[in-house]
Amino acid sequence: MEFRKLIEENSNEAWVKYLPNLSIDCVVFGFHDAVLKVLLIKIKEEKLWGLPGGxxxxxxxxxxxxxxxxxERTGAANIYLQQFRVFSDLNRSEGFFENFDDAIWNKQRFLSIGFYALVDYSQVNLIVDEISDACEWTAIDELPKLMMDHGTIFEKALVALRKQLNYKPIGYNLLPEKFTMPELQKLxxxxxxxxxxxxxFYRKMLRYDILIKLNEIRKGGAHKAPDLxxxxxxxxxxxxxxxxxxxx
Amino acid sequence: MEFRKLIEENSNEAWVKYLPNLSIDCVVFGFHDAVLKVLLIKIKEEKLWGLPGGxxxxxxxxxxxxxxxxxERTGAANIYLQQFRVFSDLNRSEGFFENFDDAIWNKQRFLSIGFYALVDYSQVNLIVDEISDACEWTAIDELPKLMMDHGTIFEKALVALRKQLNYKPIGYNLLPEKFTMPELQKLxxxxxxxxxxxxxFYRKMLRYDILIKLNEIRKGGAHKAPDLxxxxxxxxxxxxxxxxxxxx
Structure with missing residues (x-):
């Protein structure tokens, strides 16, 4: 269905079901082949990339x-999720829906609550919904321009994730079950x-006391096989x- | 004016002026005579203490x-403020307004955005408004039972403040202009x-490189006068x- 028609048809139901003026935007991080990626969606017809939200x-x-x-977006349950900030600027939607009727749900002022999530790349099945025509992993250093204030939301999520490294463990949802110390360091x-x-890195990580050293080594490499x-x-x-x- | 009457009379205006379903609660910290205190208000007639909000x-x-x-509450401008979490439990107001009409503003579901603030104790003039009959500083280890989920909001604010000690400076709004290292450590x-x-403490604090040692010492004590x-x-x-x- 056409984007405009979809927004207009869903508006009445949205007013009934949802809390007004509030949205959620998710910065979903995944780690694959030593690259940190973020989940982006592309809005139908608008040719704009943004963060998945609702x-x-x-x-x-x-x-x-x-x-x-x-x-709904990834098929993954029990995702590690962390709210990190509310984005409340008056002009944050930048007239995105300015050609719509003033009573339309999407045209209201929305304060958006930012969550970041860490997901197991391999357990995710990206799902395109009715208002998007793409849902893709993108490397964090290759992000396109994002719609509205989603670029800022992404940056603040990365800052929050960096802070988390100093007081909470990380990696369980990002690395395979067995990994080497160099792989953890790379993350x-x-x-x-x-x-x-x-x-x-090695000393600090062992001091955290959250790792089990296995009686196995990674096979197949040319160099000295690292501990798992x-x-x-x-x-x-x-x-x-x-x-x-x-x-x- | 009576509490109920006030809530009912202000309801229509609130629906016009404010974003629905959203409130702010503030955990305001002040430091005085080596005691960390929090600003509490007492709701008229309800005999309940809570955090200042709006x-x-x-x-x-x-x-x-x-x-x-x-x-509005303290008369202080340029307060150091930090949002730290949104409180969104469905039952967080615990039927506080259950005897009111369903259309009354205050009876709606509110998600509350928690801010903590650090204020200069001496620059504050506590102000009692029309729905409160007390506004007082209370030592954090002597807090009374707080209404709704305000006890949880206070605890999460303290956790957030403790985390901030690890990545941001603190003290400028809490200590007098000139202070000794033992006073800073005490904070x-x-x-x-x-x-x-x-x-x-001394080494780590100097490494932060945010202090100026003055050519003055605190006078009047019986012991060796400490550097300021x-x-x-x-x-x-x-x-x-x-x-x-x-x-x-």
Missing amino acids: YVLKTENLNEAASRILL YEIILGKKLNRGN YQFDIEKYHLALKNGFNEGW | YVLKTENLNEAASRILL YEIILGKKLNRGN YQFDIEKYHLALKNGFNEGW
């Missing part, structure tokens, strides 16, 4: 709403956008809940 | 709304709820903007 049902809290939005380096000292690790799930989740005892 | 004008962004709410200890090692410091405002604000280069 609205909050009158019967939902925010975590439920964000989980449902991502489930941190890509999120942080800088190189880390190998020895310091996996996360100690119990300790990992405890640290996710309570935070590392670092800093002050 | 609604978002249709013409405001969230920072403007929070600043206005605090200005950190009270926020963190634990003792810190004196030498480590003040914040290097330029470096302090730069660190507030960019964060410390600590952690990973």
